[in-house]
Amino acid sequence: MSASRKPQETRVQDICLPCEQLVELDVKDIPKLPPPYENWEDQPISPLSEEKRAAAEHSLDGIIGMRIPKPKNDQEKEELVKKFLSGLERLFSKEDNWTFFQPFLLSMENCVKCNTCAEACPIFESSGRAEIYRPLFRADLMRRIAQKQRSPLGGLLSGLTGNGIKVTWETVARLADLAYRCTLCRRCAQNCPMGVDNGMLTRELRKVFSQELGLAPEELHADGTVKHLTVGSSTGINKHALMDILEFAEEDIEDRTGLKIKLPIDKQGADILIMHNAGEFLSWPENLEAFAILFEIAGLSWTLSSDLVGYDSVNYGLFYDDVQYTRVTLRHAEIARKLGVKKVVMGECGHAHKAFMAVGDRMWIEEANIPRESALTLMEDLVCNEKVMVDPRRNDFPVTLHDPCNVVRSMGIVQPQRNILKKICPQFREMHPHGVHNYCCGGGSGFAIMQSNNFPDWRMRISGRKKFAQILEAFRDCIDPSINKYVCAPCSNCKGQIRDLLTYYDAWERTRIMYGGLVELVVNAMVDVKEGFHEWEFH
């Protein structure tokens, strides 16, 4: 049975209410979409089967994202609560949490609760302002629990400070789920006048669950970083499979373009080691192929790596666990060092950009500190300085650009992708807002790969709603399905989320909106490549 309050009225102290489900979302609260979706009616989020309800925690909002097994008895519950509190305490340790100690402390201690963050959050807005998704709700809960536990007078003064939150298993389980109702897009932090980062606090919360309790979504941990470190890629691609994929790519390039290209692998001393999100190999091999065509025609010295971990640039640790992040990034650094390349170029993967270049800037040290660069800047040099020749008429259809949060807001790479699109796409138009003020695709921080139970329902209706509305607005003048349109998303995770959004909203059939990366458009425009590299076939 649900709590009696409406989703818009939940209070922080309700988190420990002993009810089966704290909040019941109503799709009628979700904001309407622009034309031609004015009359679009969302189906309710799929209810969980009795079996699933019995097996996994779902008491926050009836959504299962993390799949936390239900404790068997009260003793187990108590142990988990204790572990949660000890993990929370470790965030305040310089040794255990040096990676984020200062930002964490500053954001925990200095929020003035002005609520400016709320208006920046697409999830809060798209949920119809459900309180549990307000950026302040989660952060305030963390602060109240931490203050009560840590302050010598925390318990005594709880009436004054509002710290009287009961830390029960219900509280902890709901906090765990809450940690996965934010895409870490950091739009809230960007709008905070104080500079407090409630998005970062969400990530710190995820760390407590993973690094202390061993709880994380399977897609990120067991099937994510663990598989990456042991098999070689979170996709499950091992070295043997990689070789097959590269062989297929060579054949496909020849079929599509007539070009015979041998993909270089483990070429010692190459100028460039390019690292792709291996998800591209399976879902969008044309991205891998387009990079190969571009680099070969530009005459670059480049290579791929077949080393364990080295052929997959993802680092899901960035989403939930500093230890796993460190392991993956140090492995990436070691591979680049061993190959003796001059630089590592990040393919079209937003979080890999941030993991390698920004956050990773303080992980890659000494001889392993090989320079890292974005493929977007490299492509800008090739296209805008006419090192490859393009014919923009080949891309004469409406194109809009999705800005991956990790590339723009967290790294400041804003103009190169725009300069390229202005050069090769005569009908390029911006979304609004864009650049560093963009909205997340709704699949950030690992959500795009969290595909089980009813989490995708939530992702389509709520976390991705704002982005879909932005896409429709960008094409408002040409929304007619007789006109093919292209959303350029230079990031694998964003591309996956946009693919799922377009599928859920039946957008290919209704509006002929297609999605893809940036390099595919570049190659489609290159005069040295047979016309028609880009295929209007939704997949």
Add this chain to the structure above:
Amino acid sequence: MLVVQILSYVCVALFLTMVIAKVIKYATTPIHLRWELYPVAHEKGRSGYGGSIFEELDWWTKPREVDRLNEYKEMFLEIAFLKGVFKHNPRLWVFSFPFHFGLYLIIVWLGLAFILSILFAAGVAFSTGFGKFVQVIVAVLGYSGLILTTLGALGLLFRRIANADIRRYSAPIEYINLVFILVVTGVALAVHLAVDPWLHGPIAYLASLVTFSKAEAFPAALQVEFVLGSLLLAYIPLTRMAHFIAKYFLYHDVRWSDDPNPRGGKIEGKLKQAFGYPMQWQGPHIQTGKSWAEVGTSFEEVKEEKK
């Protein structure tokens, strides 16, 4: 009066001690991973749209151009006019700006009073032409500050009560803080209008504190003002009202902190130290007690997760 003076000394000492302790706490934290957020104000030629040096081909070979002037300009706009609140939360700004600006004027007023207290201790008097001019300035600053702060605090209190979104997240202490400030500024306004219209009292009182001399016998109402003011000073660092300390670090050490880590540089030295820290995390995939460097390079062992 001596009791009031002793109280003021204690409160000033507590304020300074707690502020310095907070500064030391934030300034001595270990290096952390980069977590900047664009726009970064000192990115020369790029801060307007939020760009960074990462937009340059082979960026590590290019000179890093830092635009300190723009950084100072942004800091000034943020501190003096609360630019961020104005841009992202204009309804709040209507009350927050007069509140903060009023506080700045009070600080300038007290700073001026502090200087005057030294001058008067040295024999300068209000009866001179310069003295009269300063008297007007002091009164304008003092009254403007007190009035703006009072109005701002009233507005913020009203907003906290009237706006359901904010009320839902407000603890009693947040109301108490605003009421405390209202009481202090309200009492000060009433006292001066009634018994000290030219605001001479605070100057004379500060002079007695600065010179460690016995204060004159002030009217009881003024003594109440001095007591309340002193208590507020000592109370501020205990609360979130001391967010002005953290804001510097939030902007300079996190949001705008984009210093690159070249090989063999200072940052690298700090990172090597941090990699040596032992970790006590208990997760099944972590070798508890080993250093970050050891755990971070033991990817093979991840297969053998703890039971």
